[in-house]
Amino acid sequence: MAKKESTLFNMVSSLVVVTLIASTALGYVYELTKGPIAAAKLAKKIRSIDEVVVEYDNNPVDDMYKIPIENSEDSLEVYPAKKGEKVMASAIRTYSPKGYGGNVWLMVGLLPNGNIQNVAVLEHKETPGLGTKMDNDEFKNQFIGKNPASLNLKVIKDGGDIDALSGATITSRAFGQAIQLAFDTYTKGGQHE
Amino acid sequence: MNNMQNFSKGFFKENAVFVQLLGMCPTLGVTSTAINGLGMGLATTFVLLMSNIVISLVKGFIPDKVRIPAFIVIIASFVTVVDLVMAGYLPALHEQLGLFIPLIVVNCIVLGRAEAFASKNGVIASALDGLGMGLGFAMALFMLGSVREILGNLSILGIKLVDADGILLFILPPGAFLALGFLIAFINHVKKTA
Numbered sequence: 001m002a003k004k005e006s007t008l009f010n011m012v013s014s015l016v017v018v019t020l021i022a023s024t025a026l027g028y029v030y031e032l033t034k035g036p037i038a039a040a041k042l043a044k045k046i047r048s049i050d051e052v053v054v055e056y057d058n059n060p061v062d063d064m065y066k067i068p069i070e071n072s073e074d075s076l077e078v079y080p081a082k083k084g085e086k087v088m089a090s091a092i093r094t095y096s097p098k099g100y101g102g103n104v105w106l107m108v109g110l111l112p113n114g115n116i117q118n119v120a121v122l123e124h125k126e127t128p129g130l131g132t133k134m135d136n137d138e139f140k141n142q143f144i145g146k147n148p149a150s151l152n153l154k155v156i157k158d159g160g161d162i163d164a165l166s167g168a169t170i171t172s173r174a175f176g177q178a179i180q181l182a183f184d185t186y187t188k189g190g191q192h193e
Numbered sequence: 194m195n196n197m198q199n200f201s202k203g204f205f206k207e208n209a210v211f212v213q214l215l216g217m218c219p220t221l222g223v224t225s226t227a228i229n230g231l232g233m234g235l236a237t238t239f240v241l242l243m244s245n246i247v248i249s250l251v252k253g254f255i256p257d258k259v260r261i262p263a264f265i266v267i268i269a270s271f272v273t274v275v276d277l278v279m280a281g282y283l284p285a286l287h288e289q290l291g292l293f294i295p296l297i298v299v300n301c302i303v304l305g306r307a308e309a310f311a312s313k314n315g316v317i318a319s320a321l322d323g324l325g326m327g328l329g330f331a332m333a334l335f336m337l338g339s340v341r342e343i344l345g346n347l348s349i350l351g352i353k354l355v356d357a358d359g360i361l362l363f364i365l366p367p368g369a370f371l372a373l374g375f376l377i378a379f380i381n382h383v384k385k386t387a
Contacts, residue, residue, distance in 0.1 A: 004253070004254060004255070004256045005256060006256040006257050006258035006259070007256070010256045011256050011258060011259045014254055014255050014256060014259060014263065015259055015262060015263060015266075017254075018251070018255070018263045018266050018267065019266055022266050022267065022269075022270040025270060025274075026270055026273055026274070029273070029274050029277055029278070030277060033277040033278055033280070033281040035281075036281030036282055037277065037280045037281040039281075040280065040281060040282075040284040041284070043284075044284060127365065128225055128364045128365070130361070
């Protein structure tokens with residue numbers, strides 16, 4: 001087949017046609033996948049909330065509110081788990097910017113008295129095989145059931161109570177920091193209904 | 194070259210990873226487990242197949258001087274399709290592969306096949322070429338991922354083989370280079386003796 005000549009008109013018109021067809025097709029695919037993508041994201045959120053709080057009959061995602069972080073422009077998302085009107089526990093989406101590979105995002109379940117009910121790891125870029133072990137029960141059990149008011153969330157090396165993961169002190173530090181941030185923000189920022 | 198050869202050359206004779214050493218970025222980056230390698234390989238296969246088909250169909254309408262931007266638009270469109278569909282229906286795998294899916298756009302295997310094959314051959318030959326090259330790439334990534342997962346985590350496809358810690362090095366980036374080097378040496382050995 002003879003090639004079209006590379007005249008200005010041919011070049012411009014063929015590129016316009018190609019990009020037009022491509023963008024139309026992509027718009028169509030985007031519309032098709034919009035629903036499933038939103039559903040998948042919501043399902044993931046609900047799964048992590050279910051992991052850290054128990055016994056609720058409301059929809060924590062609908063009841064979500066934000067508490068501003070002290071001395072910062074950011075705020076944390078709080079998902080209250082209610083039974084009737086009573087707050088049983090709150091799932092707080094928290095983070096620490098000091099992970100080995102950037103932000104470490106956690107979902108922390110706090111009881112109204114500040115006790116840690118459970119912790120779920122959401123997103124991180126820590127080293128596979130080292131930092132990723134923060135999701136192991138052995139490490140997480142150091143936090144579960146404890147109250148950050150009496151438990152020092154720093155690692156032992158920094159004078160705290162937490163036995164760091166071997167080879168992943170930075171990750172362990174970030175993990176404790178994120179929980180501390182959730183606790184401080186939640187207790188100081190007011191637990192409004 | 195007949196159609197059978199167009200398809201089969203991607204697996205062994207001209208395997209993108211083991212012979213041409215193309216596409217090293219995803220090859221080394223995502224193969225820490227077998228399932229990640231396979232997922233990445235199949236996503237790339239889809240893009241290769243579709244872009245080869247479309248490019249072989251439109252090659253007569255695209256002037257030579259703007260062929261590269263036109264090809265890139267076509268490839269990027271299919272990559273975006275894969276990205277969106279995966280985010281919607283395979284969220285767990287999508288999260289694992291993350292940045293590497295959009296990076297298929299600049300995978301030199303895809304543009305390489307478009308330039309070297311699809312822009313010069315008919316649609317059936319191009320489709321077979323894309324499918325063969327893609328599946329060969331998927332096979333290579335799956336092999337590398339399996340080796341790294343077995344050595345590094347003592348598991349395969351997420352199933353633990355022995356309840357102990359593996360050789361961590363193979364999960365980390367340097368392990369990718371080591372495992373790939375030994376795999377290429379092994380394939381070369383098999384080829385020589387075969």
